[in-house]
Amino acid sequence: MTILLSTLNARYAHASLGLRYLLANMGALQAQTRLQEFVIGAKTADLVEKLLASKPRIIGFGVYIWNIDETTRLVSMLKRVAPEVVIVLGGPEVSYEPEQQEIVRLADYLVTGWGDVTFPKLCAQILHGPQPLMKIHAGVQPPLAEIALPYTHYSAQDIAHRLIYVEASRGCPFKCEFCLSSLDKTAWPFALDDFLAELEQLHARGARLFKFVDRTFNLNIKSSLRIMQFFLEKLAAHPDDPVYAHFEVVPDHLPDALKEGIKQFPPGSLQFEIGIQSFNPQVQALVSRRQDNDKAAENIRWLIEHSHAHLHVDLIAGLPGEDLASFASGFDRLVALGPHEIQFGILKRLRGTPIIRHTEPFKLVFDAHAPYTILATDRIDFATMQRLVRFARYWDLVANSGRFVHTLALILADAPFARFMALSDWLYAHTDATHRIALERLAALVAQWLATQGIAAAAASAAIGGDGAGQSLPQQHGRRHTAASAVKADSALPRRQARHLAA
Numbered sequence: 216m217t218i219l220l221s222t223l224n225a226r227y228a229h230a231s232l233g234l235r236y237l238l239a240n241m242g243a244l245q246a247q248t249r250l251q252e253f254v255i256g257a258k259t260a261d262l263v264e265k266l267l268a269s270k271p272r273i274i275g276f277g278v279y280i281w282n283i284d285e286t287t288r289l290v291s292m293l294k295r296v297a298p299e300v301v302i303v304l305g306g307p308e309v310s311y312e313p314e315q316q317e318i319v320r321l322a323d324y325l326v327t328g329w330g331d332v333t334f335p336k337l338c339a340q341i342l343h344g345p346q347p348l349m350k351i352h353a354g355v356q357p358p359l360a361e362i363a364l365p366y367t368h369y370s371a372q373d374i375a376h377r378l379i380y381v382e383a384s385r386g387c388p389f390k391c392e393f394c395l396s397s398l399d400k401t402a403w404p405f406a407l408d409d410f411l412a413e414l415e416q417l418h419a420r421g422a423r424l425f426k427f428v429d430r431t432f433n434l435n436i437k438s439s440l441r442i443m444q445f446f447l448e449k450l451a452a453h454p455d456d457p458v459y460a461h462f463e464v465v466p467d468h469l470p471d472a473l474k475e476g477i478k479q480f481p482p483g484s485l486q487f488e489i490g491i492q493s494f495n496p497q498v499q500a501l502v503s504r505r506q507d508n509d510k511a512a513e514n515i516r517w518l519i520e521h522s523h524a525h526l527h528v529d530l531i532a533g534l535p536g537e538d539l540a541s542f543a544s545g546f547d548r549l550v551a552l553g554p555h556e557i558q559f560g561i562l563k564r565l566r567g568t569p570i571i572r573h574t575e576p577f578k579l580v581f582d583a584h585a586p587y588t589i590l591a592t593d594r595i596d597f598a599t600m601q602r603l604v605r606f607a608r609y610w611d612l613v614a615n616s617g618r619f620v621h622t623l624a625l626i627l628a629d630a631p632f633a634r635f636m637a638l639s640d641w642l643y644a645h646t647d648a649t650h651r652i653a654l655e656r657l658a659a660l661v662a663q664w665l666a667t668q669g670i671a672a673a674a675a676s677a678a679i680g681g682d683g684a685g686q687s688l689p690q691q692h693g694r695r696h697t698a699a700s701a702v703k704a705d706s707a708l709p710r711r712q713a714r715h716l717a718a
């Protein structure tokens with residue numbers, strides 16, 4: 216094999232869409248190009264051995280915030296063992312500030328930005344000359360109509376066992392300064408008829424779990440409706456073999472026509488990821504995030520009350536201008552709206568994002584190593600930020616996991632942030648750990664903490680016992696969860712959704 220396209224995915228279930236785009240656009244070189252994906256956490260020497268087994272002349276690596284350290288080690292070892300293999304890098308993590316990165320120093324070439332056109336061209340030059348003069352190549356951004364769609368490169372194995380990532384558009388018109396998509400300035404749609412034809416093919420091949428990577432699915436409502444209609448037709452035609460679709464949406468833009476479509480999705484078939492990030496208008500203004508908070512809250516409430524969509528809502532702690540009280544009040548406001556999951560993220564400094572303009576005025580201190588998490592700000596000191604990091608982890612274990620659906624009401628009572636922070640501090644004091652806490656032990660600890668809060672043992676054990684019964688519900692409901700259970704254990708998301716829906 217002449218060219219390998221490789222990356223380290225965060226989980227097995229996450230098939231790389233970017234690599235499949237490159238493969239689809241290799242043109243005359245496609246027959247001598249192959250994908251070889253890995254999952255983070257493997258031994259570097261094993262990966263080097265596997266990559267070299269097919270004697271490639273070029274290896275292209277997709278580099279992301281979650282794999283930069285391991286890919287750097289991988290490239291370093293490859294260059295020692297097989298210096299003749301040409302290494303080409305691409306991906307968001309190396310597209311900005313490349314001069315500061317060890318992996319770029321080790322590699323032969325780098326394609327920044329979009330690789331669909333530039334990567335195949337560079338490979339042709341490496342193989343057939345004239346040899347490229349520059350190390351860094353700015354990726355050409357062609358009209359989307361000139362990009363070959365990648366979906367035939369999902370294998371039968373991918374379709375059977377992994378989430379199928381798709382995109383109806385690229386880019387984002389908004390400018391939230393913590394987000395790489397803010398640099399796009401606009402969004403570009405793929406030709407909808409072609410895209411829907413690809414979805415049709417995927418469905419015919421057995422794909423049931425579709426995750427849209429579009430940054431804002433509900434930007435163009437006409438397109439959103441047609442895509443939703445596609446899924447509704449599949450759900451109607453195959454009620455015993457349902458599809459599941461995940462979309463990222465902006466919360467303050469849900470016109471009635473879209474609501475009508477959303478209402479028709481049965482339980483377990485639709486998930487929305489909704490970015491709130493902060494409910495504080497001053498913070499939103501500082502990071503250039505445009506959001507009508509009241510409209511957003513009203514729409515989340517409408518979705519909870521009138522649809523079966525599973526809602527996963529994002530908040531970010533550590534934004535410039537946000538102190539603990541302001542974050543807590545946003546968190547409490549969001550809990551009151553009742554989304555199924557709150558993704559409590561800690562701000563990260565993604566390379567290239569304009570958030571760094573606030574570094575001095577707000578004393579933002581970021582970890583120097585990936586994922587460049589914020590360590591302190593002028594309003595949240597390091598010790599408090601550590602407490603928030605643990606809060607986020609325990610929130611995932613207790614609330615988002617769906618393992619404590621009934622118990623959560625007792626934990627949060629009438630002061631969700633304050634009480635969960637108290638539980639979080641208590642759990643850490645008693646375990647000195649945020650990982651590897653077995654479920655039974657966690658349940659016992661939660662019961663113990665509830666007792667310290669004056670909750671009667673009978674009430675606590677009834678709630679925890681009820682949640683224990685809830686764990687087996689996805690299997691008991693049989694076919695309704697067929698699509699969700701098709702994904703292996705390392706894709707926890709649809710299983711968690713099934714638990715929330717079963718509650």
Ligand code: SF4
Binds near residue numbers: 395396397
């Ligand atoms: S956070 Fe969302 S809305 Fe804002 S720039 Fe990024 S993708 Fe666009």
